[in-house]
Amino acid sequence: MTLSSLAFLLGITAVQQLRVLPGGGALLLVAILLASAVWKRYWPLAALLGGILWTCGLGAWYLQDSLGTDYQQRSMLIKGYISSLPQRRGDKLDFEFKVLEPPPSCPGKLHLSWFSPKFDLKAGQIWQLNVKLKAPYDRLNPGSFNHETWLFANHIGATGRVNPQPAPVLLGEKPGLAALFANLRQTIATRLEQALPEHEQLGLLKALSIGSQDGISQNQWQVFRRTGTTHLVVISGSHISLVAGLVFLAVRRAWARWGTLQIAPQRAAAACAWLSALVYAGLAGFSIPTSRAVIMLSVALAALAGQRHVSAWRILLLALLTVLVFEPLAVLAAGFWLSFVAVALLIYISAGRLGRAGFWHEASMPQLAAALGLAPFLIVFFQQVSLIAPLANWLAVPVIGLLVVPLALLAVIMLFILPAAAAWLLQCLALLLDWLWHILEKLAELPWATLYCPTPSWYALPFAGLGILLLLAPRGVPGRYLGGALLLPLFWVKLDKPEPNQAWLTLLDVGQGLAVVVETRQHALVFDTGSRFSPEFDMGTAVLVPFLHNRAITTLDSLIISHDDLDHSGGAAALLAEIPAAEVLSSARRWAERSNSNYCWAGQVWSWDGVQFQMLGPPQPGFTKENNNSCVLRISTASQSFLLTGDIEKPAESWLVSQYGPELHSSILIAPHHGSNSSSSYDFLQQVAPQLVLIPAGYLNRFGFPHQQVLNTYRLLNLPWLNTALVGAISVHTGNEDLQISSAWQEHQRYWLSGRLDWNGETAGDSAD
Structure with a gap:
């Protein structure tokens, strides 16, 4: 049974690595082989083939429950019920919505956002809504969590927002067990909020009693990650x-x-x-x-x-x-x-062992085993592992498991019987969590609390698994302590770096915003940090920090914030809180007048590892419009160059042409102002004459960037382009002669990830073949 179960798991996991699901002929062949394996009673092989066939069939079925292209960004009237606890994100509420009798091409399960609702939304309510939907989509970046994968795994076929007109209509509450649980969760959440209004530990108590995590702050998640206590x-x-x-x-x-x-x-x-x-x-x-x-x-x-x-x-x-x-x-x-x-x-550490361990061994061994055994998976999934997890869990597990959880559930029951007593008990639990939280915060602040590692090679995980089994084996097992050597591939990762006199540029996919990472042999620079959408979510935490950890970059030599627009500077504070920068340059006073900071201006130059950096703008005095005062940076190797332009528009472009002329010529141009019609003038593009234009734009963004007229100018000048909205993060490596260009879409494509189709009908491969 063991071998067959693992083979079934292997078959399912293998299908999830496919870029495209097999066709009917291939599946028929798998079915024939499966029948033969069953006939011959080769059960592990039958389990492997069965896992492949079962997953392919279900995957194809789930893909069919998706939004039709005719309904993309179009409004439709639907009826259904809220199937999850609404979660507040700033001025909007997010929730899952089960559609009753969905119209053609409308998925049965949606993820909706309702901005500034005038109603008290609760799980289990049946609504008639006018919604604007779009197919699942998320940014594609190395090392980052992908929301589109999460949507597919949870069978959500589309996302969208609720339109205020025609007005939504509340039709009642959904009967049934699922709706009953959803309604009960909502009722408990409301009563917990009434018992502990705006208390710092309210989010933790809601998470432990009803599994609702929307009240846990970004800072709290960071402490839990650094101490390895997220599971609690x-x-x-x-x-x-x-x-x-x-x-x-x-x-x-x-x-x-x-x-x-x-x-x-x-x-x-x-x-x-x-x-x-x-x-x-x-x-x-x-x-x-x-x-x-x-x-x-x-x-x-x-x-x-x-x-x-x-x-x-x-x-x-x-x-x-x-x-x-x-x-x-x-x-x-x-x-x-x-x-x-x-x-x-x-x-493994408890079943079948002879003798009885001492108290301290029994108390500490599960924490040590969990920390050691889960470390490979934490490195693969999150590129980090907590070094203080055994100590933090040794303290927190008894408090959470033996005190907080049972008493929190008792308080939940009492909320319906003795609300005053329940509120008193919840206050006591909040004080206990305050004490525990203080300890966890101190542990998380230790400089060696967390180890960040780049993603290891594929063979590191099986070697680490064998090593852990040896290390946790009973005393007397031969070669037990040799297991430590098998863990080394997890941490000794050969990470490619630019050669001297070369530079690597990565334009990250941060939606409607800009974030660029430039690496030389021994230095790293970040140019802009993407947007911030709420106190809990920004591109610094979601995209930049995971990417830099994946590249084993723990400090920055320079952070350049081109100007203070939110889509360029929104992630800076979160980035600096996690990864310090030796210097910050910006055209914005808010950033330039901090400690270790300065203004950017035309004429600044420096060199790293044989790569030249020259600030071309803004001039002194600057322009009236803030966009035109964006830092403009040119990075040059012996044979190639990059031009990073921020949000400059045509007046700043004209000044650059008059000031530098042919010196603007660059191999790679980051499109000014995301490809807006107020930028990318003909004369400027003619002088730069790039081999490739990279456009940092959000998918189906409300501004319509890149503008069609700008794309027409690219075609007129025969300039190929790539858009992050279509291909995800874009990497450019300089070489002795040619540039090496790759995208996250090429490297991470899976069968459930939507083909990038823009509003002009062009796919990811149409623009720069």
């Missing part, structure tokens, strides 16, 4: 098992004393424990970790009630198979791997 604030298998275990022990003792003897105490206790686990998982939205925990508990409790022995490994494998059969796309989520690997590690 996400309802997971440990929380479910704890609640079920407490209910089992309480009911068994109570039943043995007061219950009827016609039903054995352990059977009554098992039934009550299973129901409690099911309800708690329902409150958490039946996420993958909670679903896995409920399945494992179901098998274990059934065996306990029937007085049969089932090994822990068999229970885990059965849970794995069940999750994969019903939800093969679960392998796209990091939580799937972390959840199952964590449980497997705990079984």
Whole structure:
């Protein structure tokens, strides 16, 4: 069973690496091979082929439930119900919406945003809405979380916004178990907010009781990541098992004393424990970790009630198979791997061991095993691992698991019976979390708290897995401590760097904004930082920091903020909080007059590793319009050059042409002002004469950038171009003669990622073949 289960997992995982799903002929061949394997009873091979066939079929089915191209950016009238807790993001509410009787080409599940709603939105409400939808889309950047993948894994076929006219109509509340759970979660969330209005720990208590994480701040997530305690604030298998275990022990003792003897105490206790686990998982939205925990508990409790022995490994494998059969796309989520690997590690260090360990060994070994065993996956998924996770978890696990979670659930029940007592209990829990939070903050501030690593080679993960098994093996196993050597490929990653006298430029995909990273042999520069959408979300945290960590860049030699428009400077504060810069240059007073900062102006020059940097603008005195005062930077190697222009428009372009003339010629031009019609004048483009124009624009942005007239000018001058909205992040490497150009779309394309189609009908490959 073990080999077959892992083969089934391998088949499912292999399909998720495909750029295109196999056609009918290939699937027919797989089906024939599957039948032959079953006939010959080659069960591992049959499981592998079965996983491939099952995932291909479901993947094709999920892809069909998507928005038709005729409805892209068009309004439509739909009826359905809110299926998740609405989450506030600034002046809007985000929620999932199940469509009842969807019209043709409309997916059955949507992710909607409602700006400044005048209604009290709650889960379970049925609404008639006029919405404008678009197909799932997200930025493509190395090292970053991809929202489009998350949407596909959660079967969401389109995103959109609610139109204020015609006015939305509330039609009632949805009956049914799913809506009941959603409504219950909403009610509990409202009562928690009333009991702890605007308290700093309200978000944590909501996360631990109903799985709602929208109240956890960006700073709190950062502390949890740095201390390796994120799993404690996400309802997971440990929380479910704890609640079920407490209910089992309480009911068994109570039943043995007061219950009827016609039903054995352990059977009554098992039934009550299973129901409690099911309800708690329902409150958490039946996420993958909670679903896995409920399945494992179901098998274990059934065996306990029937007085049969089932090994822990068999229970885990059965849970794995069940999750994969019903939800093969679960392998796209990091939580799937972390959840199952964590449980497997705990079984490995405890099941079948002889003798009894001491108290301190039993208290510390699970934390050490989890920290060590999950480290490879954390590096692969997030390029970081917490070095203080064992200590932080040793302190936090008892507090959260044994005190906060049981008492928080007790307080939730009391909210419906004794609200005053519940509010007092919640205040006590908030004080306890304040104390724990103070400790975690201090631990997170330690300089060695977190280790950042670039993504390792493909072979590092299996080697690390074998090494961890050896390190956690019982004493006396030969070669046990040699396992440490097998972990080295995780950390010793051969990272390509530019040669001396060469430079690498990466134009990151930050939507409607600009963020550029320039690397030389021993230096790194960031030019603009993208936008900030809310206190919890900005491009510095979401895109720049993960990319720089993926490139093993921990400090910047220079940060240039071309001007103070939000789409250029919005991510700067978050970036500097995570990755310091030796110098900040900007045309904006807010940034230029900070410590270790200065204004950018025409005439500044410097050299790194044989690469020349020259600031061409703005002049002194500057222009009246702020856009034209953007820092303009030219980067030159022996044979190629880059021109970064910020948001300059035609007046600044004319000044540059008159001031520098042919000296403006550059191999790569970052399109001024995202390709707006107020920029990219004919004379300027003629003088620059780039081999390639890179356009930093947002997908289907409301400004219509790049403007059609600008694209016509490119064609007139025979200038090829690439748009981040179509191809994701774009990398340019200089060489002795030719430029090497690649895009995130080429490197990370998967079958569920939408083909980039712009509003002019051009696809990612039409512009610069």
